Amino acid sequence: MSEIRATHTLALAPVIPPASTVDGFVQEFLNNLNFRQGVALSSSSQNDRYLALAQTVRDYLMARWLEDQRAQFERQSKGVCYLSAEYLLGRQLDNNLLASDLGGIAAEAMSVCGIDLDELRGLEVEPGLGNGGLGRLAACFVDSLATMSVPSIGYGIRYEYGIFRQTFVDGQQAEQPDQWLALGSPWEFPHPEAAQIVSFGGHTERYQDGDVERTRWIPAWNVQAVPYNYMVPGYHNGRVNTLRLWSAVATHAFDLRIFNSGDYAEAVRAQTFASNISKVLYPEDSTPQGKELRLQQQYFFVAASVSDFLDHHLADGFDLTKLPDRVIFQLNDTHPVIAVPELMRVLVDVRGLEWDAAWEITRGCFAYTCHTLLPEALEEWSVDLLGRLLPRHLEIIYRINEEFLAEVRETYGDDELRIRNMSIIAEHPERAIRMAYLATVAGAKVNGVAELHSQLLRDKVLPDFAAFFPGKFTNVTNGVTPRRFLRLANPGLSSLITEAVGPGWETDLDRLQGLEAYADDAGFRTAFAEVKAQNKVRLRHELLARDGLVVGEDHLMDVMVKRLHEYKRQMLKVLHIVSLYEGIASGRVAAAEVTPRTFIFGAKAAPGYAMAKRIIHLINAVGSVINDDPRVEGRLKVLFPPNYNVTLAERVIPAADLSEQISLAGKEASGTGNMKFALNGALTIGTDDGANVEIRRLVGDENFFLFGMTEPEVEALWSTGYRPGEFYQADEDLRRALDLIASGAFSGGDRSTFEPVVSNLLYDDRFMVLADFAEYIRAQREVDAAYADQDAWNRAAILNVARCGFFSSDRSMRDYINGIWHTPPAL
Ligand code: GPQ
Structure with missing residues (x-):
């Protein structure tokens, strides 16, 4: 009997969260540090502190969690x-601090304990x-x-x-x-x-x-x-x-x-x-x-x-x-x-x-x-x-x-x-x-x-x-969560949005429409540009500390981050870069006429996917030649930070000016990176594929750089027999770029290193890179022209943010x- 009574009484015992004050937080944190990690504050390692902090955040959430489990069963x-x-x-720490609205208290509590919260954040794998x-x-x-x-x-x-x-x-x-x-x-x-x-x-x-x-x-x-x-x-x-x-x-x-x-x-x-x-x-x-x-x-x-x-x-x-x-x-x-x-x-x-x-x-x-x-x-x-x-x-x-x-x-x-x-x-x-x-x-x-x-x-x-x-x-x-990919990843833009449209947009992303009016407000455009610039500085620091990579200053940030797959066509991006480089290196184009760009890649290849791994090798090879060539100094940079993951995405996406969504039409089911970039005020250069179609419809043709064949055009070209060599023959820029790769210019003179990549494009090219090359270059020229008018660019970027509320994963869930x-x- 007593056993039943005891269980019954315990079942009714409320779970009491720690007090939602700085003192309460400090107390709970020290308890966790001392009694769970088994260390004193003075002798604790950073990892002990991270663990105790995480446990503290958990403790605040625990009562609600248990209650929700009980209520779900009961209902x-x-x-x-x-x-x-x-x-x-x-990472969980930041997300859970944000969700539970404990960010401010936690930061203060950590500083009371003489701990830098940012440092602990960085410890989470x-x-x-x-x-x-x-x-x-x-x-x-x-x-x-x-x-x-x-x-x-x-x-x-x-x-x-x-x-x-x-x-x-x-x-x-x-x-x-x-x-x-x-x-x-x-x-x-x-x-x-x-x-x-x-x-x-x-x-x-x-x-x-x-x-x-x-x-x-x-x-x-x-x-x-x-x-x-x-x-x-x-x-x-x-x-x-x-x-x-x-x-x-x-x-x-x-x-x-x-x-x-x-x-x-x-x-x-x-x-x-x-x-x-x-x-x-x-x-x-x-x-x-x-x-x-x-x-x-x-x-x-x-x-x-x-x-x-x-x-x-x-x-x-x-x-x-x-x-x-x-x-x-x-x-x-x-x-x-x-x-x-x-x-x-x-x-x-x-x-x-x-x-x-x-x-x-x-x-x-x-x-x-x-x-x-x-x-x-x-x-x-x-x-x-x-x-x-x-x-x-x-x-x-x-x-x-x-x-x-x-x-x-x-x-x-x-x-x-x-x-x-x-x-x-x-x-x-x-x-x-x-x-x-x-x-x-x-x-x-x-x-x-x-x-x-x-x-x-x-x-x-x-x-x-x-x-x-x-x-x-x-x-x-598909959709993406605005909590992680806007609020957490881009605090600068988040504050600006809150100032403009008021609080609550994090759970009602259609409210971003309220920004539309601000696109024509010069003061807002300046503030928006300032946030983007700060995000670039933040990325600059991050890549330097993380990988020793140097982002170009005042560069257009041109970003392609996603898994390495032939259908996603990282090769098209490489050919664009090589083409720009070849123009300068051959002296046909004055470096000063080229829009300064930092190209950022992030991509993992499946370990058994040989062609994808060759393309990674090629990107790195092209990067090391270009980054070392004094002739393009200050104009082109190619950075490929290794181990692209969610944590890096949260840094890179808010700093981007240009989002590369260039899969062959009919191959990318949706894409979700495309949505994250647009929501963070990057303009998209993209094909008529996946969710790009919907992004473009919403942001408007004038705020999106469309290029390439449509899916029916792809089908038509296939059925008449696609011969990539013909595109190679017909396009001088393409020929020069491919020939430069084939010549061994990026492999210390060794022509064999990237021969499989070149041959694959010339004789097979399942994803029609060569067929879309000319159009892609044309669209990239439009990007350059548009970027030259910074004010107009910022206006377009703001409209991208304002019009992409549809891509909240809350809407997908609905x-x-x-x-x-x-x-x-x-x-
Ligand atoms: N996707 Cl089948 C994957 O990430 N892994 C897979 O095995 C398959 C699809 C992607 C798809 O390529 C993207 O276009 C989508 O946006 C994403 O799923 C989510 O739907």
């Missing part, structure tokens, strides 16, 4: 489970649990969901090593392990008591359960999934949502059995084997990796997440047929799609539902977001591999496919070609599961990530499905909520 209202293999979070846009989008979305008080959980993997740390050795990319956990993360809360068992391998068997025949899976091995919770605080709304990332460890049973048998080495091997599952993030972006371990990772985290939700979030006696009214599992690309047969397995094999009822539930519980148009990036798993690893799931997928194709037959008759095209199982080159098709068949909705992308997805990638499932396909244009999820905020 049982419909919520979102966002399933994503990646979350590219960026960002959790880089994602590759690029897809992972960063997930991080923006959970931020917005918390800020909008939407009941939601983000589920993912706690990789022990996130995206590799990039260094350059002789200009070439080298990859170092990302030891983000080396000094411990103060932001995570392990919950071993809530571990889930995830099974693999083995076989299935039928058995008689009364008068029904059922199937059970007899797995061969399993691992424990241990959840780690992370706080996701909403902005100034007192909400704290949860991000729950899974870590793999060997199961106790497995362990004990082997330990008891006396085989210590085998037991340790089992441990290692299990923990391998969450060991490292695959550094691939927009290309699938057909690796067994990757499928293990995918199944590992979705199986744990689905069970976690069913076991811990549903009220006792919950009627599972009502599940679609209680939860929507959003599939962030195909990586979590194995959750579909997993939910079917749990409902049918474990919970004993009939197949049809289970399928009805499942179809109501999933929605799928596609993030690509590259056919080679659509995941497929060989039947052989999937069947070995997840035999029961393969059976379930076969049955889903069989029933789906029967429906297709009902509609179209025995149209075998169509049936083969729509089958979830591909037959060539090997039998494989098309994960995007499975997601499309199961999902209540399927969305692309920008208008053009969604249209091409419907018309080009999945046209048969769009015809068969009218109403299933929809668009949600679109998902209204069109797909139907999960109202819990206010």
